[in-house]
Amino acid sequence: xxxxxxxxxxxxxxxxxxxxxxxxxxxxxxxxxxxxxxxxxxxxxxxxxxxxxxxxxxxxxxxxxxxxxxxxxxxxxxxxxxxxxxxxxxxxxxxxxxxxxxxxxxxxxxxxxxxxxxxxxxxxxxxxxxxxxxxxxxxxxxxxxxxxxxxxxxxxxxxxxxxxxxxxxxxxxxxxxxxxxxxxxxxxxxxxxxxxxxxxxxxxxxxxxxxxxxxxxxxxxxxxxxxxxxxxxxxxxxxxxxxxxxxxxxxxxxxxxxxxxxxxxxxxxxxxxxxxxxxxxxxxxxxxxxxxxxxxxxxxxxxxxxxxxxxxxxxxxxxxxxxxxxxxxxxxxxxxxxxxxxxxxxxxxxxxxxxxxxxxxxxxxxxxxxxxxxxxxxxxxxxxxxxxxxxxxxxxxxxxxxxxxxxxxxxxxxxxxxxxxxxxxxxxxxxxxxxxxxxxxxxxxxxxxxxxx
Amino acid sequence: xxxxxxxxxxxxxxxxxxxxxxxxxxxxxxxxxxxxxxxxxxxxxxxxxxxxxxxxxxxxxxxxxxxxxxxxxxxxxxxxxxxxxxxxxxxxxxxxxxxxxxxxxxxxxxxxxxxxxxxxxxxxxxxxxxxxxxxxxxxxxxxxxxxxxxxxxxxxxxxxxxxxxxxxxxxxxxxxxxxxxxxxxxxxxxxxxxxxxxxxxxxxxxxxxxxxxxxxxxxxxxxxxxxxxxxxxxxxxxxxxxxxxxxxxxxxxxxxxxxxxxxxxxxxxxxxxxxxxxxxxxxxxxxxxxxxxxxxxxxxxxxxxxxxxxxxxxxxxxxxxxxxxxxxxxxxxxxxxxxxxxxxxxxxxxxxxxxxxxxxxxxxxxxxxxxxxxxxxxxxxxxxxxxxxxxxxxxxxxxxxxxxxxxxxxxxxxxxxxxxxxxxxxxxxxxxxxxxxxxxxxxxxxxxxxxxxxxxxxxxxxxxxxxxxxxxxxxxxxxxxxxxx
Numbered sequence: 056x057x058x059x060x061x062x063x064x065x066x067x068x069x070x071x072x073x074x075x076x077x078x079x080x081x082x083x084x085x086x087x088x089x090x091x092x093x094x095x096x097x098x099x100x101x102x103x104x105x106x107x108x109x110x111x112x113x114x115x116x117x118x119x120x121x122x123x124x125x126x127x128x129x130x131x132x133x134x135x136x137x138x139x140x141x142x143x144x145x146x147x148x149x150x151x152x153x154x155x156x157x158x159x160x161x162x163x164x165x166x167x168x169x170x171x172x173x174x175x176x177x178x179x180x181x182x183x184x185x186x187x188x189x190x191x192x193x194x195x196x197x198x199x200x201x202x203x204x205x206x207x208x209x210x211x212x213x214x215x216x217x218x219x220x221x222x223x224x225x226x227x228x229x230x231x232x233x234x235x236x237x238x239x240x241x242x243x244x245x246x247x248x249x250x251x252x253x254x255x256x257x258x259x260x261x262x263x264x265x266x267x268x269x270x271x272x273x274x275x276x277x278x279x280x281x282x283x284x285x286x287x288x289x290x291x292x293x294x295x296x297x298x299x300x301x302x303x304x305x306x307x308x309x310x311x312x313x314x315x316x317x318x319x320x321x322x323x324x325x326x327x328x329x330x331x332x333x334x335x336x337x338x339x340x341x342x343x344x345x346x347x348x349x350x351x352x353x354x355x356x357x358x359x360x361x362x363x364x365x366x367x368x369x370x371x372x373x374x375x376x377x378x379x380x381x382x383x384x385x386x387x388x389x390x391x392x393x394x395x396x397x398x399x400x401x402x403x404x405x406x407x408x409x410x411x412x413x414x415x416x417x418x419x420x421x422x423x424x425x426x427x428x429x430x431x432x433x434x435x436x437x438x439x440x441x442x443x444x445x446x447x448x449x450x451x452x453x454x455x456x457x458x459x460x461x462x463x464x465x466x467x468x469x470x471x472x473x474x475x476x477x478x479x480x481x482x483x484x485x486x487x488x489x490x491x492x493x494x495x496x497x498x499x500x501x502x503x504x505x506x507x508x
Numbered sequence: 509x510x511x512x513x514x515x516x517x518x519x520x521x522x523x524x525x526x527x528x529x530x531x532x533x534x535x536x537x538x539x540x541x542x543x544x545x546x547x548x549x550x551x552x553x554x555x556x557x558x559x560x561x562x563x564x565x566x567x568x569x570x571x572x573x574x575x576x577x578x579x580x581x582x583x584x585x586x587x588x589x590x591x592x593x594x595x596x597x598x599x600x601x602x603x604x605x606x607x608x609x610x611x612x613x614x615x616x617x618x619x620x621x622x623x624x625x626x627x628x629x630x631x632x633x634x635x636x637x638x639x640x641x642x643x644x645x646x647x648x649x650x651x652x653x654x655x656x657x658x659x660x661x662x663x664x665x666x667x668x669x670x671x672x673x674x675x676x677x678x679x680x681x682x683x684x685x686x687x688x689x690x691x692x693x694x695x696x697x698x699x700x701x702x703x704x705x706x707x708x709x710x711x712x713x714x715x716x717x718x719x720x721x722x723x724x725x726x727x728x729x730x731x732x733x734x735x736x737x738x739x740x741x742x743x744x745x746x747x748x749x750x751x752x753x754x755x756x757x758x759x760x761x762x763x764x765x766x767x768x769x770x771x772x773x774x775x776x777x778x779x780x781x782x783x784x785x786x787x788x789x790x791x792x793x794x795x796x797x798x799x800x801x802x803x804x805x806x807x808x809x810x811x812x813x814x815x816x817x818x819x820x821x822x823x824x825x826x827x828x829x830x831x832x833x834x835x836x837x838x839x840x841x842x843x844x845x846x847x848x849x850x851x852x853x854x855x856x857x858x859x860x861x862x863x864x865x866x867x868x869x870x871x872x873x874x875x876x877x878x879x880x881x882x883x884x885x886x887x888x889x890x891x892x893x894x895x896x897x898x899x900x901x902x903x904x905x906x907x908x909x910x911x912x913x914x915x916x917x918x919x920x921x922x923x924x925x926x927x928x929x930x931x932x933x934x935x936x937x938x939x940x941x942x943x944x945x946x947x948x949x950x951x952x953x954x955x956x957x958x959x960x961x962x963x964x965x966x967x968x969x970x971x972x973x974x975x976x977x978x979x980x981x982x983x984x985x986x987x988x989x990x991x992x993x
């Protein structure tokens with residue numbers, strides 16, 4: 056497909072990279088020549104420097120024959136105008152990043168009148184992701200598939216963890232709960248494990264199970280963290296607002312700390328249920344006074360990545376059981392996670408570009424690919440693909456132990472037609488109408504029949 | 509420095525050259541000429557080296573600007589060294605340095621020759637010599653980019669930038685592979701049209717191939733010592749003149765025509781400037797040499813051919829223009845420096861650089877009169893980015909510096925100033941023949957080895973637009989960042 060991306064911020068760059076690697080024709084537009092120059096040098100894409108909302112530039116970029124336009128500049132107005140123009144010029148689909156809350160209320164109207172295919176509010180999406188993680192504090196991260204039926208949990212094996220040094224085939228005997236470990240990240244390398252694989256301390260594993268079994272798994276291990284009741288959020292930003300709203304709606308008690316009085320004032324007007332505190336989160340006296348030792352979850356969302364990391368480390372020292380930091384710069388996030396400083400890191404750019412990627416891949420699917428959706432997990436090293444089992448599938452009703460499934464490929468979960476969720480073992484087989492999740496390191500896999508050798 | 513990717517890409521290039529050498533082998537078989545020694549050995553050597561260097565794909569395919577420059581410079585040198593083997597092994601030219609000069613002259617589309625008796629060569633060797641023009645014109649690495657698998661090409665833009673001529677390189681489609689393919693397809697079709705037109709006019713098929721390759725790459729090798737003048741045929745002269753000019757247009761313009769944006773193509777400022785310079789020079793020279801040829805029509809035709817040949821940096825000749833009046837010679841000398849348009853197969857400074865240089869100079873002078881004025885230089889209807897303007901100024905300074913250095917090196921030759929000056933400028937600008945002892949009817953064979961070596965490097969400097977070669981010789985490229993423990 057031909058895709059035009061306006062704005063080369065974190066989201067724009069990450070999208071350009073991923074989509075161009077997927078084989079699409081990408082044209083990027085940005086008003087800063089240096090950014091365009093760097094992007095064209097490091098990726099196989101075309102670049103134009105100029106205002107993406109201008110008619111001339113859009114025509115030069117060939118917007119009239121593009122399948123998709125993604126407007127991801129920092130300005131909502133430019134994004135809306137770009138999408139409007141592109142639609143008039145003949146682009147089939149448009150995606151705009153819109154973050155202003157005032158525009159958000161008219162999103163429905165904008166979507167129908169301007170023909171926007173998708174409007175993304177990054178702050179809101181990140182907040183949604185954080186609140187999902189807070190509800191299941193054992194996970195570093197959660198990804199859901201097959202209409203949210205199957206969840207993939209990212210989990211780090213810490214020291215003294217009972218499952219460390221355990222062979223995967225012995226896992227069921229020890230825990231008595233059926234879970235499936237789909238992928239393991241060890242010292243920067245990714246493995247799709249088989250039964251002989253031995254887990255080690257420090258591994259980051261991705262496991263899946265039915266929601267009930269997941270809870271049981273951690274309970275039987277004695278590692279279950281109860282659902283958070285008290286949450287502390289640093290930073291009264293838009294993201295803080297969305298997060299606090301989600302959490303208070305879910306019945307949690309939320310404290311928001313920010314040192315800007317005006318912002319706190321606004322926040323308390325909008326969120327009557329939350330407790331808003333004006334003060335410096337770097338002041339440990341204040342934090343102790345506000346009971347950091349008694350909170351279940353701590354989220355740092357200030358505008359500075361460094362501050363967020365330091366605050367999160369501080370909160371961990373205070374034995375807060377779930378700590379999440381917003382870190383937008385990827386190198387910082389990598390250091391924070393690989394250095395075992397913090398468990399869970401979220402970034403606006405990654406969340407937004409993942410959402411758009413999913414949309415694009417679903418669009419492509421409509422054009423004839425057999426994959427229903429593709430998710431990149433483990434820092435993009437592993438693909439989690441969703442397939443629907445049709446009549447054309449040659450693997451139906453054969454138990455998996457009789458199939459020669461390729462190395463580094465694994466069936467992670469099946470949702471039957473009646474809604475049953477199956478975590479497969481050697482006796483499971485596909486049947487028509489299943490939704491299947493496949494985890495693989497193979498980037499070219501796009502047909503369910505190709506999972507066998 | 510990612511040495512592995514350098515090794516890998518160069519391995520691929522050498523394998524491609526081996527494949528290219530099969531074409532002259534076909535010609536040899538067709539004419540019943542021997543080919544085992546002159547082509548067989550180089551093919552085997554290339555296949556061996558190509559296999560050893562390129563069989564293992566590096567795990568890290570990342571390439572930055574410096575790797576791009578080094579790959580381009582190294583592969584051009586190696587391709588020329590191997591490309592010189594057929595001529596050397598055939599025994600016509602006993603001196604390997606002469607063969608390298610000839611091969612570099614071929615690949616860089618210069619067209620300067622050390623052969624005194626061209627007609628003595630076999631058809632296979634003549635074909636190979638001209639075919640190097642064709643490949644060198646668009647670029648060996650661009651060819652590689654057109655044939656590599658799509659997935660591995662994400663950081664190969666640096667290769668293209670280092671090899672394609674011009675101050676800025678625009679991709680015509682978003683995938684580098686498609687861009688390289690489109691360029692080669694346009695190139696191939698245009699060449700074929702020229703071959704067809706020449707054959708229609710009665711030129712022998714073999715000669716038509718040779719001269720079309722020479723025109724397409726704007727090189728200038730012929731299979732006759734008297735060049736195009738051998739035929740004394742106005743039709744050939746006009747066809748070749750027109751194609752020499754066509755091949756010095758920016759190839760992006762042909763793409764615009766191809767996708768139906770003819771108006772945009774015709775609006776190109778570089779094109780206008782180029783055509784105006786040609787028109788003025790043609791009429792000026794035609795008036796100047798009117799008395800030497802019978803009618804004004806003949807002198808106009810001769811002038812057109814020579815102007816087209818020099819400004820496109822081809823170097824074909826129909827007459828001995830060394831005998832022309834000084835005014836005409838000076839005009840031709842100036843055209844050598846200007847060269848064709850950016851993104852073409854021509855050499856020289858490139859028209860767009862000249863136009864931007866001229867405009868920035870005018871702005872700086874204006875700034876002396878109005879020190880606080882703010883003015884933007886516009887080119888092709890949009891402001892020239894300060895970075896581009898600066899790099900063009902830098903290019904010009906380096907160009908002059910290398911020119912002067914080359915002049916100092918060739919001074920040891922005991923010849924007149926015009927010969928040496930024109931030899932350096934003809935090689936640095938990839939034109940081919942100069943004036944005096946290296947003029948249209950003479951060859952470079954009588955020069956000393958030092959001069960030949962200097963000129964060989966000048967040709968490479970000119971074709972690769974200076975910087976890849978300079979980067980190759982910078983010490984910091986070859987020192988390791990971290991000491992091994």
